[in-house]
Structures are given as structure tokens and as C-alpha cells.
Amino acid sequence: MAMQAAGTDRPATIHDIAAICGVAASTVSRALSTPDRVNIRTRARIEAAAAELNYTPNSQAKALSSGRTGAVGVLVPDITNPFYFDLIRGTQLQLKAAGYTQLLVDTEESDEVEASTMEQLRKSADGIIVAASRLSDEALLAAAARIPMVTINRDVAGVPAVVIDTPSATSQALDHLISLGHTRIAYMAGPLTSQSSTLRWTALAAAAEDRGVDVRRLGPFAPKTQSGAAAADAAVHSGVTACIAFNDLIAIGMLQRLRERGIRVPEDISVVGCDDIFGADFCNPPLTTMTSPIEQAGRVAVSMLLAQLNPLAGGGSRSRSLMPTHLTVRGSTGAAPAAL
Amino acid sequence: MAMQAAGTDRPATIHDIAAICGVAASTVSRALSTPDRVNIRTRARIEAAAAELNYTPNSQAKALSSGRTGAVGVLVPDITNPFYFDLIRGTQLQLKAAGYTQLLVDTEESDEVEASTMEQLRKSADGIIVAASRLSDEALLAAAARIPMVTINRDVAGVPAVVIDTPSATSQALDHLISLGHTRIAYMAGPLTSQSSTLRWTALAAAAEDRGVDVRRLGPFAPKTQSGAAAADAAVHSGVTACIAFNDLIAIGMLQRLRERGIRVPEDISVVGCDDIFGADFCNPPLTTMTSPIEQAGRVAVSMLLAQLNPLAGGGSRSRSLMPTHLTVRGSTGAAPAAL
DNA sequence: AATCATTTGGCAATCGGTTGTCATTGACAG
DNA sequence: CTGTCAATGACAACCGATTGCCAAATGATT
Structure with a gap:
């Protein structure tokens, strides 16, 4: 209802809430992330204040202190190739559903760009999905040791992959x-x-x-x-x-x-x-x-990556997923011309 | 050459460099961002150490302390619409050239998703580019007051826009x-x-x-x-x-x-x-x-946004850019059928 | 009523940088 | 020889959260 804490226009912080409720900032943090560690009544007050102030946590700060960024990098060789549109759509949908942000990068068919992007993403993403990597097996394996990774259409032993068959x-x-x-x-x-x-x-x-x-x-x-x-x-x-x-x-x-x-x-x-x-x-x-099943491949890749990130959720994470393919016959094929 | 500081596998920080060079972390920060404020010799040492450690700044930390995130949000109503592919490609290219990261979001043709995404991005992006916004003029104007914005194909007084004519x-x-x-x-x-x-x-x-x-x-x-x-x-x-x-x-x-x-x-x-x-x-x-000129529109939008973010660079930022369009005649149009 | 177990919530350190402030240094001029 | 000033670099506060640790409060048990 109320737009913002009257006067201030900058986003509300955990401290604002703490001040209003008369508790410590850490209590607010706990109330919001581990609700059981906090009295149900204070929690209610905190939640009310948070709603009132239209509070949303600062993702940068969260990432810095927790180590988790809530973002996943998606690397494609060429963003203008329609094939990747469907893929991107699949990853986008699944990531959003899981509350993650998608960092889309076009690696321009270059292994150098790909490698440097991965190093970059190491700090700003929790994991990456790499479509049709141009990297060598060794480089890919080395990168996978540094950041959780799922590849698409690139099968290297030791790296979880979604392969369209x-x-x-x-x-x-x-x-x-x-x-x-x-x-x-x-x-x-x-x-x-x-x-x-x-x-x-x-x-x-x-x-x-x-x-x-x-x-x-x-x-x-x-x-x-x-x-x-x-x-x-x-x-x-x-x-x-x-x-x-x-x-x-x-x-x-x-x-x-x-x-x-x-x-x-x-x-x-x-x-x-x-x-x-x-x-x-x-x-x-x-x-x-x-x-x-391109879009589906994107979704599966995300699922595999998230399973890798949160091993808690039961399902033993598969390390390789083969997506079935089928022939669709349309008008561009027909009987062979009679031999001369 | 050297892969990492021997032993530790985690990314090098500004403190590691400071320790090696025997200076304070702040000096390293200055040496790297405002080189003139630091002795040229220490700067050289710091740069050497940074290179040696393969140092790359932590973007989260940078964002948290400086307020700038180095990211720009790009909001499109439907990521599967090929129209936006070209647009995304244009923004991606131009953003990358300027050293920014693109945060791509599909707002699913929903004004609610669009509004909440904007609020979200307010803290995690320096500015946003909104294509074909589904928001009301008022809502858009209000959002533009909270975060630097350029719209594409949506002309509202007071909000910089790229309009394809x-x-x-x-x-x-x-x-x-x-x-x-x-x-x-x-x-x-x-x-x-x-x-x-x-x-x-x-x-x-x-x-x-x-x-x-x-x-x-x-x-x-x-x-x-x-x-x-x-x-x-x-x-x-x-x-x-x-x-x-x-x-x-x-x-x-x-x-x-x-x-x-x-x-x-x-x-x-x-x-x-x-x-x-x-x-x-x-x-x-x-x-x-x-x-x-879709891709071009994306590029222009980025340029306008960046001009808005860094007013220093001379060019008075235009607040509205009209992209010319022309008719391309192919085979789907022909003479009207004879009247019955 | 005293003791012990269990919540509950506050303090403070920490993440990795940026930036304002200030002390130190050296050069130069008077 | 000393006073002034610019250049240099160290200190520490801060950005907004998370989280380990501990003290206080609560409740249960005997």
C-alpha cells in the first residue's frame, strides 16, 4: 500500500526493518531466511514491516556474504542462431521458476571468449550452462573443476551433459x-x-x-x-x-x-x-x-545444474541426459530423380 | 603464466596483492582504478602482482561498495519472438563492447512481471532497456524515475526512447x-x-x-x-x-x-x-x-542508456531516436484480383 | 524452588571491494 | 634552514547482507 518509507526514496534495507521493529539486523535476516530460528510473533512483525517497506533483499550484498549469487551463466556460440533461441527460452523458463537469474553471453564462436567468460562468471554466477562449447576437452574439464557446469551437445567424460541425440x-x-x-x-x-x-x-x-x-x-x-x-x-x-x-x-x-x-x-x-x-x-x-527437443534440452540442463548446486533434494543427479530426436518429413524430400 | 597463487585455488583478492606488495588494500584498489593517485613504481609492482595472480575484481563486491553494478537489464515481452532476437543481439553486442553485462529477462507479456522485474533490477543493474513495454504511461514514468531507462517502441514523454518508425x-x-x-x-x-x-x-x-x-x-x-x-x-x-x-x-x-x-x-x-x-x-x-533496423535499434538504445549513465562523455544525450523504416517488396503482394 | 535443556535474538566478524580523511614524505622556494 | 604545497599511501568506515557464537529468557523437569 504505502509506496516507501516516507521521504527516503532508496530501497529499504534490513536495517530499516530492524529499526522499525526494534530488533537487531541479524534477527531480521534470520526471520526472513530461517523463520524457525525466530519467535513467531517477532517474525510476524518483521514480515509486516518488510511488506510495508516493500523490502527486497539486495542481491549483491547477499551474494557477497553468502557466496551464492543466484545467477546462472548461459554461454552460446552465436546468439543469432535460432537454434539457441529455443535453448535460451528453455533455460530462461526453468531458471526463473527456480528463482535464478540468467546471465546470457554470446561467445562469438571463440574459444578465447568462452574461456575468459567462464573465469569471469566464476565469481558472478553459481554455475554455468555451456552450449556447443568450442573448447578442447582438457580446457572444458579444467573449467568444470572451477565452477559447476552442464554442457549441451558436448560430451566430455567428467562433465555433466545434455546431449541431443x-x-x-x-x-x-x-x-x-x-x-x-x-x-x-x-x-x-x-x-x-x-x-x-x-x-x-x-x-x-x-x-x-x-x-x-x-x-x-x-x-x-x-x-x-x-x-x-x-x-x-x-x-x-x-x-x-x-x-x-x-x-x-x-x-x-x-x-x-x-x-x-x-x-x-x-x-x-x-x-x-x-x-x-x-x-x-x-x-x-x-x-x-x-x-x-531444444527447449526441453535447455530445461533439463538447468535441472541438472541445480541438482548439482543443491545436492540436498533427493534425486540422484544424472550426469548425462540423452534427448531423443525424430525425423519430421515435410516437402523438401522426395523420390530420387530417374537415373540419366 | 603461473596458474594461481600456489596452493589456494580460490580467486585472488585485492588483499592477496596487497600482501605480496607490502601495501594496503586501498592502495591496490587505487592503483587499479585511479592509477595517477599512486606512485608509478608501486603501481607497476601492483600490476605485476595482479597479473601474476590472475586477478579479476569481484563484481559483487565492487557493486556493493561503489553502487555501480556494471550490468544492464534488457526486458522483452516474449523471448521466443524472432523480432527480439535481433534486438537482443544488438544490445548484447553494444553492451559487451562497453564492458557491461546483459541481464536478459522475459516478462511474458505481463505488466506485473515487468514491474516487479524493474524493481528487482533497480539494485542489480545500472539501468534497463525495456522493449515494447506493457506498462501504463504512469507506471513507466514512475519506474523511469527510479532507475535509468531507455524504452524501445514505446514513446512516453519524459522517458528516453528508441522508436522504430x-x-x-x-x-x-x-x-x-x-x-x-x-x-x-x-x-x-x-x-x-x-x-x-x-x-x-x-x-x-x-x-x-x-x-x-x-x-x-x-x-x-x-x-x-x-x-x-x-x-x-x-x-x-x-x-x-x-x-x-x-x-x-x-x-x-x-x-x-x-x-x-x-x-x-x-x-x-x-x-x-x-x-x-x-x-x-x-x-x-x-x-x-x-x-x-532492429539490431541497430538495440545498439542505439544501449548507447543512449550509457550516455545517461556517464554524462561525462561530451555528446549531449538525445532523449528520442527515430529509426527509419522502409518497405521491402517481395512475393506476397500483387495485383488486386479482378472484381467479381 | 532449583536445575537443566531449549529457544530466542543480539553482537560482531566477515565477504571484497571503494572512498573520505589524514599523516607522511619530499621538493622547492623564500 | 624552514615553511608551503603537492604527491603518496595507510587507516578505517562503509555498502547490505550472512552467520558463528554466546547470553538471556523461557519452559520443563524433578
């Missing part, structure tokens, strides 16, 4: 293409530093060998729609009838380029993406892609 | 449609609480009156692709031959729905979006839309 979906995609009659297929690789890209290629190559079809690797290509042009040209030049792109951005870029060049999709060439990001369903043609 | 672009869009022969046009409105939507409608209605064409307002519709279905149906039912959507999300959703219903775009109906978000160029058909 796209590799296994690649064989599903491959079978889909084979069933449509394709036998010459390309994988449009992502950045060399991306473990996801490597794992997808490994899984795809293994599946291809198993099925006895020809799958070649092209690239690497940057995970942006602009790279799609180069990817499209490379695919066409290589003579394949279908390709599986590292992610939807590349795939969508390919779609645009192919259209410009008058190459029909899927009649002349089929394109499969990966992730099912915003836009995959309304591009032209709609993209067949491996749908990832 | 989409209203004036609406008349450009209208003229484009008129030149194609359209005379019955609909505006697919956004949320009632969105000032942008209101301003666009006002500008559009005025322009329509001026040109003597019929423009009716339909909606409101939530700014999501899913709302596009309802919007599309409403537009078709109203018998218009063209429509201007509040934003690209609605427009893209309409495109999808119209396609499902077998209504051709632009042959049967033309659609104009607003913002030119990710996806507007590759949807089907590519969307004619009002292109906004």
Missing part, C-alpha cells in the same frame, strides 16, 4: 532417403570445431556403410543461411541426389540458392535439415528435418 | 497496395496493450482516409504464427483483397493458413508484414514487409 536420427534420415531411391548422398558438414557435426558425420558414415550407399562429406560450412549458397553449389556439383545438412540454417540457405538456380526441390534434389528450428516449417518447400 | 512505413505499404489496385484492405491488429499496434493503425487509418480507400481493422491477434490462422480466416471472411499485418509472425501464419485453404497469395489476396524478421525472406511466398 541427432546422430542416431541421421540413420533414420538416411533410411528415409534410401527408401525414396537415393543412393548418392552428401553430408554438408558444420564447423570443424563442432563436436555435433563430427558425431553426426560419424554416425551417418557408419550407417551408410552398413546400408551400402555412397555418402560423401562436403564442407565445412558455417551454420548460417548465407553458407547455404556454397553448400548448394557444392552439392549440385558433386552430383548427389540428396543431402543431409548439418543444420536447418544451412539447409534453408540451400533451398534459397537452389531455387535461384532453378533446381527443383525435391524433384531434382532432396534436402534434409537438422534441429527443426523456427522457420523450418514455413520455408519453401517446408523442410524435412530431424526434430530436436 | 513503422507507422510512417504503413502509408508506404498502403500506397504500394493501392498502386496494385487494392481498395479494400484490412489491418490485422496486434495486442491491445501494444502501443506500436495502435500507432500503426492510427497512421494507417489516417493515410487511408487521405487516399480515400477502405481500410478496416480486424483482431486483435497475438503476435505469434499460430494466430495467423485466425487472422487469415478473418481477412478472407471480411472480403478484403489485401491486408497489412501487425507483424511478420502474424503475416507468416496467415500465409500458411491461406495455403492450407487453397487461397493463393498474392493472386487472391496480398499480405504485407512488418519488421522483416528472420524467415520473412524465405517463407512461401517471400513476404513483402516493412523492414526495421
